[in-house]
Structures are given as structure tokens and as C-alpha cells.
Amino acid sequence: MKLIVAGATGFVGTELIRQALSHPGVTSVLALARRPTRVPQKTAPGADPSKLKSVVCDNFEDYPESVKKELSGADACVWLIAVTPSKVLTMPWEQVRTICYDYTVNGLETIAQLPRSSADRPLRFIYTSGAKTERDPSKKPWVVGGYSLMRGEAESFVLNYAKESKGAVEAAVARPGLIDAPGKMSMPMNVLATIGRSIIGLPKVDVSEVAATLIDQAINGIEKDTLLNDDLIRIGQKALTEQQKRQ
Ligand SMILES: NC(=O)c1ccc[n+]([C@@H]2O[C@H](COP(=O)([O-])OP(=O)(O)OC[C@H]3O[C@@H](n4cnc5c(N)ncnc54)[C@H](OP(=O)(O)O)[C@@H]3O)[C@@H](O)[C@H]2O)c1
Numbered sequence: 001m002k003l004i005v006a007g008a009t010g011f012v013g014t015e016l017i018r019q020a021l022s023h024p025g026v027t028s029v030l031a032l033a034r035r036p037t038r039v040p041q042k043t044a045p046g047a048d049p050s051k052l053k054s055v056v057c058d059n060f061e062d063y064p065e066s067v068k069k070e071l072s073g074a075d076a077c078v079w080l081i082a083v084t085p086s087k088v089l090t091m092p093w094e095q096v097r098t099i100c101y102d103y104t105v106n107g108l109e110t111i112a113q114l115p116r117s118s119a120d121r122p123l124r125f126i127y128t129s130g131a132k133t134e135r136d137p138s139k140k141p142w143v144v145g146g147y148s149l150m151r152g153e154a155e156s157f158v159l160n161y162a163k164e165s166k167g168a169v170e171a172a173v174a175r176p177g178l179i180d181a182p183g184k185m186s187m188p189m190n191v192l193a194t195i196g197r198s199i200i201g202l203p204k205v206d207v208s209e210v211a212a213t214l215i216d217q218a219i220n221g222i223e224k225d226t227l228l229n230d231d232l233i234r235i236g237q238k239a240l241t242e243q244q245k246r247q
Contacts, residue, residue: 002028002073002117003218006107007080008037008054012128012179015040016078016211019243021047025219030055030071045247060103063110072114076124076218079104079158082151085130085144097150104154108161112169122170124218127158128210131177131203131229143200159225172222176210177203177229203229209236212243 003020007013008031017037020026022044029052031037037054055070057063060081063071081103083096104127112123134141135152155173162171178197184207185193197204213236217223223235 001026001075001219002030003215004030004032004071004074004077004111005080006032006077007082009033009035010080011181012207012210012214013037013080015181015207016080016214017052018043018047019208019211020215021049021051022247023215023219023243024246026051026215028053030074032057032067032071034058034060044243061098061106063106068110068114071111073117074111074114074123075116075118075121077107077111077126078214078218079107079125079127081107082128085147088144088147093146096147101150101154101157105157108158108169112161112165122165122168124222125158125162125169125171126174126214126217126222127155127171128174128176128214129155131175132200133175155226162225170222172217172225172227174210174214174217174227174232175229176205176232178205179207179210180204181207205229205232205236208240209233212236212239215239 003026005013005016008017017029017031018040020029031052032055034057036056039049039052055067057067082100088096108125116123129151132141132148133151133155134148135156137149141148158171158173162169210232213232216235216239
């Protein structure tokens with residue numbers, strides 16, 4: 001399968017590409033980002049770096065024809081482009097919304113219209129959101145409420161788009177809590193993060209589990225439309241065990 005990874009240069013994207021390069025179910029990884037995507041440093045045994053194709057896009061609101069051509073033939077897309085909560089205050093709110101919401105809407109609408117490897121197969125679109133996202137506009141969470149509602153709006157758009165596509169698109173929303181990785185945080189930061197997480201009830205998941213789940217759902221099909229943190233751990237651990245057996 002040809003897999004598009006949108007937001008390939010980020011934290012989750014890098015791990016996802018590392019795993020996808022050694023996954024027999026992925027024939028080609030189209031790494032979509034605003035800057036070139038490189039082969040991750042620590043590739044897994046059996047990785048084939050030639051599967052990676054970096055696709056640089058300079059306009060996520062109106063894709064250049066050359067980018068559309070490069071993305072053609074893909075059967076699945078994992079969407080990771082967003083501004084994470086820790087960076088929200090570094091830019092104007094309208095810009096945050098454009099990147100998180102408008103880019104997602106336009107990305108899905110654009111990719112859904114591209115030719116696929118087989119016209120009979122639906123496009124699988126997996127949108128990565130967050131554990132504290134809220135879809136109900138009448139409920140505003142007390143922590144980063146406006147941001148949570150805006151991400152919820154994007155989730156609803158993706159799921160409704162698939163529902164109304166008459167089978168042309170299958171979609172899922174992944175809702176990880178804090179995504180961790182060995183050595184990501186210093187010990188004091190880890191303690192602070194644990195206290196912060198317990199106050200707001202935010203669960204934790206390892207980046208390898210998130211990436212393994214996203215690849216699994218893209219290749220094997222979507223288990224359910226909303227994958228909660230526990231689902232990401234469960235599906236991810238099973239997929240990682242299978243990966244280890246192959247190596
Ligand atoms: N990290 C976590 O703990 C966590 C927890 C829960 C949910 N999530 C969600 O998981 C997804 C991926 O998160 P992540 O940690 O991988 O985020 P990240 O490291 O910040 O990566 C985000 C990706 O989006 C791209 N991007 C940001 N602004 C852009 C812009 N203006 N134009 C084009 N591309 C842009 C980044 O490109 P550049 O590399 O060029 O900046 C990068 O490829 C997000 O939806 C996030 O909300 C993350």
C-alpha cells in the first residue's frame with residue numbers, strides 16, 4: 001500500500017516513517033510536509049529507505065498540481081499536521097485554526113479526489129487529534145477549551161465527510177493522551193508532566209504504540225471511528241509484537 005503521512009517531519013511522523021519503512025504492508029511512504037522529510041536516524045532491521053518519497057508542499061490551502069500528482073495512487077493517509085497545545089500561544093489564534101482545521105479540511109477534500117491504486121478501494125483517512133478534544137460545541141473543557149472545541153470540529157468534519165462519501169472514504173480519529181518516548185523529557189520535567197497529567201486526567205501512550213496503531217489501521221482497516229488512548233496502547237502493542245516477530 002502507498003501511504004501518505006501528512007506532517008511527516010514531526011515527532012509522531014518521524015516514528016511512523018521509521019516503522020513504515022520496515023513494514024511489509026507498506027510499499028511506498030509519501031511524506032507530505034512543508035519541508036523535506038529525511039530517513040529517520042534509527043531505522044528498524046529490514047528497513048527499506050527507498051520506500052520514502054519526500055513531498056514538499058508550499059500551499060496547504062490550494063495544493064499545487066505537482067504535489068497532487070505525487071500524492072496520486074495512495075490508498076491511505078495519516079494526518080498529523082497540527083499545532084500542538086504547547087505551541088498554541090506562539091502564534092495568532094487564526095493561524096492556529098488555519099493549520100489545525102482548514103488544512104485538514106482541504107487536505108481530506110484534495111486527497112479524496114485523487115486517483116487511487118484501485119478505484120474499488122476506499123481511501124482510509126486517519127486523523128490524529130487528542131484525548132481532551134470535545135466535539136459537542138455546547139461543552140467547553142476548562143483546559144484549552146477553545147482549542148479542544150476547534151480540534152473537535154475538525155474530527156466531526158472528517159467523520160461526517162466519510163459518512164457522506166458513499167463508501168469512497170473510511171475515516172478514523174485517533175485520540176492519544178500525552179505521547180511519550182524514551183528520553184523525551186528530563187527527570188524533573190517528567191515529574192511535572194505526571195503531576196499536570198493527573199490534575200487534568202490526561203493519559204499517556206508511547207510514540208511507538210501510536211505509530212504502530214496508525215500504520216495498522218491504515219493497512220488492515222479501521223476498527224472503530226474513534227480510537228481512544230487505551231485503544232492506541234492495545235492495538236499498538238499487538239502490532240509492535242508482530243513487528244518484532246518479523247525481525
Ligand atoms: N505530541 C504529543 O504529546 C501529542 C499528544 C496528543 C495528540 N497529539 C497530536 O498528534 C499529532 C502529531 O503531533 P506531533 O507531536 O507529531 O506534532 P509536531 O511534532 O509538532 O508535528 C506537527 C507536524 O505538523 C507540521 N506543521 C506545523 N505547522 C505547519 C504549517 N504551518 N504548515 C505545514 N505543516 C505544519 C509540522 O511541520 P514542521 O516539522 O515543519 O514544523 C510537523 O510535520 C497532532 O495532531 C497533535 O495534536 C500530539
